[in-house]
Amino acid sequence: MYELSELTKKYETKRGPISALNKVTLSIPTGQMVAIQGPTGGGKSTLLQMLGALERPTSGTVTLGGEELSAMPDSRLAEIRARTIGFVFQGFNLIPTLTAQENVETALAPLGLSNSDRRLRARAALEKVGLGERLTHHPAELSGGQQQRVAIARALVKEPKVLLADEPTGNLDEQTRDEIMELLEGLWRDEGLTLIIVTHDSAVAKRAERRLYLKHGSVTEKK
Amino acid sequence: MFGTYLYRELSNRRKQTAIIAAGMALAIALVMIVNGVAAGVRDAQATVLASVYGVGTDITVTQEPIQPGGGEEGAPQEGPRFEFGAEDGDTANGTTALSQSSLTSGIGSSTFDADALTTALSLDSVAAATATLALSNVSFSGEVAAPTTTDTGETAPGEGTQQGGRGGPDGAGGSAFNVDTFTVTGIDVAGESVGPLTSVELVDGRAFESSDSDANVVILDTSYATTSSLTVGDSLEIGGEEFEVIGTVTSTSADATTASNTYIPLDTAQRVADLENQISTVYVQAASSTDIAAVQTALQTELPDASVKTQEDLASSVSGSLSTASDLVGKLGTWLSIIVLAAAFLISVLLTTSGVARRTREFGTLKAIGWSNGAVVRQVAGESLVQGAIGGVIGVAIGLLGILAINIAAPVLSASATATATTGQGAGAGGGGGGNRFGDAATTAAATTDIALQIPVTFGIIGIAVALAILGGLIAGAFGGWRAARLRPAEALRSVA
Numbered sequence: 001m002y003e004l005s006e007l008t009k010k011y012e013t014k015r016g017p018i019s020a021l022n023k024v025t026l027s028i029p030t031g032q033m034v035a036i037q038g039p040t041g042g043g044k045s046t047l048l049q050m051l052g053a054l055e056r057p058t059s060g061t062v063t064l065g066g067e068e069l070s071a072m073p074d075s076r077l078a079e080i081r082a083r084t085i086g087f088v089f090q091g092f093n094l095i096p097t098l099t100a101q102e103n104v105e106t107a108l109a110p111l112g113l114s115n116s117d118r119r120l121r122a123r124a125a126l127e128k129v130g131l132g133e134r135l136t137h138h139p140a141e142l143s144g145g146q147q148q149r150v151a152i153a154r155a156l157v158k159e160p161k162v163l164l165a166d167e168p169t170g171n172l173d174e175q176t177r178d179e180i181m182e183l184l185e186g187l188w189r190d191e192g193l194t195l196i197i198v199t200h201d202s203a204v205a206k207r208a209e210r211r212l213y214l215k216h217g218s219v220t221e222k223k
Numbered sequence: 224m225f226g227t228y229l230y231r232e233l234s235n236r237r238k239q240t241a242i243i244a245a246g247m248a249l250a251i252a253l254v255m256i257v258n259g260v261a262a263g264v265r266d267a268q269a270t271v272l273a274s275v276y277g278v279g280t281d282i283t284v285t286q287e288p289i290q291p292g293g294g295e296e297g298a299p300q301e302g303p304r305f306e307f308g309a310e311d312g313d314t315a316n317g318t319t320a321l322s323q324s325s326l327t328s329g330i331g332s333s334t335f336d337a338d339a340l341t342t343a344l345s346l347d348s349v350a351a352a353t354a355t356l357a358l359s360n361v362s363f364s365g366e367v368a369a370p371t372t373t374d375t376g377e378t379a380p381g382e383g384t385q386q387g388g389r390g391g392p393d394g395a396g397g398s399a400f401n402v403d404t405f406t407v408t409g410i411d412v413a414g415e416s417v418g419p420l421t422s423v424e425l426v427d428g429r430a431f432e433s434s435d436s437d438a439n440v441v442i443l444d445t446s447y448a449t450t451s452s453l454t455v456g457d458s459l460e461i462g463g464e465e466f467e468v469i470g471t472v473t474s475t476s477a478d479a480t481t482a483s484n485t486y487i488p489l490d491t492a493q494r495v496a497d498l499e500n501q502i503s504t505v506y507v508q509a510a511s512s513t514d515i516a517a518v519q520t521a522l523q524t525e526l527p528d529a530s531v532k533t534q535e536d537l538a539s540s541v542s543g544s545l546s547t548a549s550d551l552v553g554k555l556g557t558w559l560s561i562i563v564l565a566a567a568f569l570i571s572v573l574l575t576t577s578g579v580a581r582r583t584r585e586f587g588t589l590k591a592i593g594w595s596n597g598a599v600v601r602q603v604a605g606e607s608l609v610q611g612a613i614g615g616v617i618g619v620a621i622g623l624l625g626i627l628a629i630n631i632a633a634p635v636l637s638a639s640a641t642a643t644a645t646t647g648q649g650a651g652a653g654g655g656g657g658g659n660r661f662g663d664a665a666t667t668a669a670a671t672t673d674i675a676l677q678i679p680v681t682f683g684i685i686g687i688a689v690a691l692a693i694l695g696g697l698i699a700g701a702f703g704g705w706r707a708a709r710l711r712p713a714e715a716l717r718s719v720a
């Protein structure tokens with residue numbers, strides 16, 4: 001699915017350039033479940049941004065499904081994010097003024113579906129994550145676990161090839177964390193997703209097929 | 224999605240929406256009212272001007288009096304002069320009854336050659352032109368004590384006082400006389416489409432006909448007819464000649480008086496006033512409003528001595544509380560609306576951009592899940608536009624209520640417009656016993672009018688309001704959208720803490 005070659009990302013700061021990623025070369029096959037661990041500031045989120053086509057690398061290349069991302073114009077990157085990549089965030093990142101169903105629908109907005117199509121698919125996605133009864137609830141009316149379920153429904157409603165999650169259980173208690181991980185694993189298995197999870201939590205990382213360790217911008221495989 | 228999201232945002236962020244909309248509403252209502260009052264004042268000025276210059280007059284040509292001393296054409300006319308010889312009048316019981324009337328052009332005004340009319344008519348882009356001769360008739364009637372007095376009527380130059388009753392020593396013979404002044408306008412009897420008579424309507428009798436040329440016939444302003452108890456068929460002495468009253472007219476604009484007390488045929492006026500081939504004003508109508516400036520320039524070139532004025536120039540000659548209102552609306556009103564408008568725009572820009580800053584993660588997330596830059600900008604701009612539109616609708620409602628309130632209150636403005644500048648020069652030492660000069664009464668064409676301010680509700684005013692609402696929304700939307708466009712999708716991953 002992913003081919004990373006000599007991937008480098010530097011940030012210019014007042015105190016000189018910071019190398020968040022340093023010549024990362026990596027291959028992630030389709031359908032793999034990967035956990036990325038490492039100390040804070042190690043470059044995990046930066047790597048996820050590269051994989052998610054949110055940022056362009058300073059040098060090196062990222063290839064997704066055979067397509068070289070760093071060479072693409074912004075509009076094409078947005079299209080890839082809209083069709084191929086699902087995102088789940090630590091802070092859920094739901095839009096507070098929209099209902100659960102409408103939040104899920106935002107992921108379908110760029111795809112140009114009819115209104116009824118969009119609604120049907122959003123409802124189905126929420127039923128799949130166990131929130132069929134909470135369609136019209138606003139984020140503030142939902143628990144953290146429920147909010148993350150809405151976010152997962154939003155990420156998966158477009159049937160992406162890749163699901164990227166940055167600390168998806170970081171804001172949840174242990175029991176909820178396990179429920180969410182069950183859900184993600186189930187979806188990964190059922191949908192044939194490539195699932196990449198950034199986590200501090202070893203219990204989460206242990207569930208993955210493959211564990212990567214990122215420190216000072218360099219990747220090592222962890223056994 | 225666009226609509227749902229927009230509706231949810233605005234209804235959930237009511238406070239921000241309310242503040243932005245209220246600011247816009249206030250500004251728009253103010254602009255509407257100020258514009259409306261300005262239009263009302265302009266209408267009132269147009270009414271006053273029309274009552275003096277007639278409907279459809281774009282340009283007037285007059286001639287400023289040059290300083291006295293010349294005596295040639297263009298020199299200010301002297302005031303009427305009554306000279307009674309010793310043999311004049313019927314003397315009985317120690318008093319002499321005298322009566323005389325004199326028709327002259329107004330003091331301080333000047334006449335010029337009628338060729339100016341030919342010149343005006345020969346210009347391209349002149350649709351119509353007519354000439355008038357504004358005159359003033361002063362009639363003197365009364366009785367003076369038979370023995371002439373020693374009074375020589377010394378009057379300082381420039382004072383121009385009207386001195387009545389200098390006939391005799393105190394009490395001696397008992398003198399009493401009236402001095403009656405009224406304005407006389409000589410007009411073309413052909414019934415031109417421009418000129419002072421286009422803003423009047425006939426009340427009684429008939430209008431001028433071509434056959435009235437050089438005849439001693441007169442049409443009276445209704446209010447003058449009433450005060451001097453004259454009706455159609457009566458006769459009136461003008462410049463020492465008998466005139467038959469053939470009609471009375473009133474101004475078409477409700478409260479205004481007409482430009483002159485009386486109207487007589489132009490050639491008659493020239494003959495009686497002994498001003499052969501002289502006129503005092505040319506009224507010119509341009510072929511279209513876009514030609515006015517060109518016609519004005521052409522006239523000024525052709526007639527270098529003349530004063531060529533457009534309606535716009537003439538509007539500044541309107542005085543009274545109307546012109547005060549006009550100034551007030553023009554200066555204070557405009558500045559106030561600009562300030563309030565700027566404040567409203569600023570508030571909506573600041574609230575919109577700070578709203579975008581607050582929603583950084585939200586918009587970053589939308590971009591991260593595939594929303595294009597355009598879609599995010601459209602959302603932000605859409606919110607601003609709708610907020611502006613809400614403000615616009617409320618503003619138009621408040622503005623219309625304000626205009627309605629003013630129209631119901633209908634504040635009365637008074638105005639006077641003077642067609643010919645009256646300067647008080649010309650009075651000097653009277654010559655001969657009892658010879659008095661009348662230095663005032665030089666108003667050749669003046670109308671004092673009370674006009675109730677009525678604000679016209681036009682699509683223009685509502686259009687301005689709607690345009691401002693959209694403009695405000697666009698400006699705020701542009702700033703907000705610009706900020707939103709610059710947000711990086713990676714903002715979505717910014718740590719929550």
Ligand SMILES: Nc1ncnc2c1ncn2[C@@H]1O[C@H](COP(=O)(O)OP(=O)(O)OP(=O)(O)O)[C@@H](O)[C@H]1O
Pocket residue numbers: 011012013018019020038039040041042043044045046047
């Ligand atoms: N936008 C940015 N501008 C400047 N420096 C940045 C930016 N984003 C990240 N960095 C720097 O890059 C390095 C890697 O950051 P990154 O967020 O990838 O770390 P992380 O592994 O995700 O850490 P954490 O576990 O705390 O989330 C850090 O030193 C960070 O300060």
Ligand SMILES: [Mg+2]
Pocket residue numbers: 044045046
């Ligand atoms: Mg991170």
